[in-house]
Amino acid sequence: MNLQTYLKLDATDIAELIRMNELTPQAFLNLAFQRLEQVNPTLNAVVHDRKDRVMAEAENINTEQPFAGVPILLKNLSQSIAGELLTSSSKLMKDTVSQRDANFVSKLREAGFLFMGHTNTPEFGLKNITEPELYGPTRNPWNTNHSSGGSSGGAAAAIAAGVIPAAGASDGGGSIRIPASFTGLFGLKPTRGRTPVGPGSGRQWQGASIDFVLSRSVRDSAALLDILQVVQPEAAFQTPAFSGSYKEDMEVPFTKPLRIAYTTESPVGTPVSDDAREAVAKTVQWVEKAGHTVEEKVHDVDGIRLMQDYYMMNSGEISAVTAQLERSLSRELTPDDVEIETWLLHEAGKSVSAADFSESLASWDMAAAQMEAFHRTYDFFITPATAYTAPEIGELSHSQADQEALHQKMEKADKTQQQAIIWDVFLPSLTYTPFTQLANLTGQPAMSLPVHVSREGLPLGVQVMASKGKENQLLKLAFQLEQSNIWVGMKDNPMLNV
Secondary structure, three states: OOHHHHOOOOHHHHHHHHHOOOOOHHHHHHHHHHHHHHHHHHHOOEEEEOHHHHHHHHHHOOOOOOOOOOEEEEEOOOOOOOOOEOOOOOHHHOOOEOOOOOHHHHHHHHOOOEEEEEEOOOHHHOOOOOOOOOOOOOEEOOEEEEEOOOOOHHHHHHHHOOOOOEEEEEEOOOOOHHHHHHHOOEEEEOOOOOOOOOOOOOOHHHHOOEEEEEEOOHHHHHHHHHHHOOOOOOOOOOOOOOOOOHHHHOOOOOOOOOEEEEOOOOOOOOOOOHHHHHHHHHHHHHHHHOOOEEEEOOOOOOHHHHHHHHHHHHHHHHHHHHHHHHHHHOOOOOOOOOOHHHHHHHHHHOOOOHHHHHHHHHHHHHHHHHHHHHHHHOOEEEEEOOOOOOOEOOOOOOOHHHHHHHHHHHHHOOHHHHHHHHHHHHHHHHHHOOOOHHHHHHOOOEEEEEEEEOOOOOEEEEEEEEOOOOHHHHHHHHHHHHOOOOOOOHHHOHHHOO
8 A cells, every 4th residue: 555545544444454454553654654754843742752662563453453553643641551651841840750651541542543643732731722841833734834733733733634533632722623633634522421531530620621633534533432431430520421423323314404504704703814713604504405504693601701700710620730849859849840821820720719719610500500501402513623723833922022021020929929920821712712611611512614715825624512421412413514525625625645
């Protein structure tokens, strides 16, 4: 098989070819690493590979496993492999070696996947771009002057460049859907509690963050959700298992017309590009032609309040992380130890009281109730996945002078002023991506669909949200749209036309 043929395959294709003895796992690994060596010097998608070890592991594959021998990359954040580096793209953790496989990784291993290495992320997954000081920026295969997004930016770049058809990702505020939108991929965030986290780690960002995958095809994401869905009695959050097969159910037509709401207005009052509005308009037109009822409608959730509470959570969570680091280092952290966003959240988190934190989480529950009421009327809620196409590399980073000024400002601020500083620091990034955080805080499933390419040649996705537990409905819609003429395919991606 030549590389051009490999680039056209999804994970389901590869698994079937291995099962039929058409090609060996080692052959596919060689093709994946060949492609990685071609594109990674430019894209910087993968920060740590394990070529020798994974080649040895390929010798012992059980071909009865559903994805036996299929190469995959994992995210350098929470998706640990025993004996391998997992740094969270932090200078303080650059030599950290994992003691065990994460539960999510164990499930992928049981399915037969072969782990090639880890992809680039922003430090601690805090940003919607991937430009960590430790490793440098990950670039977008569609245009290398632009970002691939974050925090699963390395995963998105590797898939969009054809290294692998699917990759491990996570989503705490849009970190699957944002890079999917920026790189023309399919990105599903499942319902809170759907995918494995395991004992002792069930409250990733208080349930806002989940682990899943980014993929090139809808059927790969559906098949992986079949494999990864789990009910864990020991987990902090659970959702009832889907009784059928996501992959099979997605091919069954809807039994009745759906009622769908949509908006192109930012929930925090920030501007929205013409490209984002056009992406939603063409999706709305398509679903109307498919026989569904569509209405322009906004939910009752206070978007600004919700984001304020999201940043409150971030402050508390990062303060907890940095406290753990200080204990392990037996010293206090300094601004030189971490990036500016981490430091500001660390400082603000010191002032967050238990009452503040508890009140912020209560607002999540209120939002979840409001959205559940909304979905009693509307099956789906459509918005842009991102308000703009991908920013340029460096556009959302802070100069050294700005960082120094922010340090000084934070030192003098009271807790209310500190949260205002956090808002202002993240506002430029939030302007690009104001739509995704809602689903994280309510726990709903949501997906980004690749349906638009701008005149400048950059993709932009449309987000669809559904009620909790309704991933099967989302996948059904995605599968139908994947067959349509508005779906952005491989032919549109210049880096795949090799």
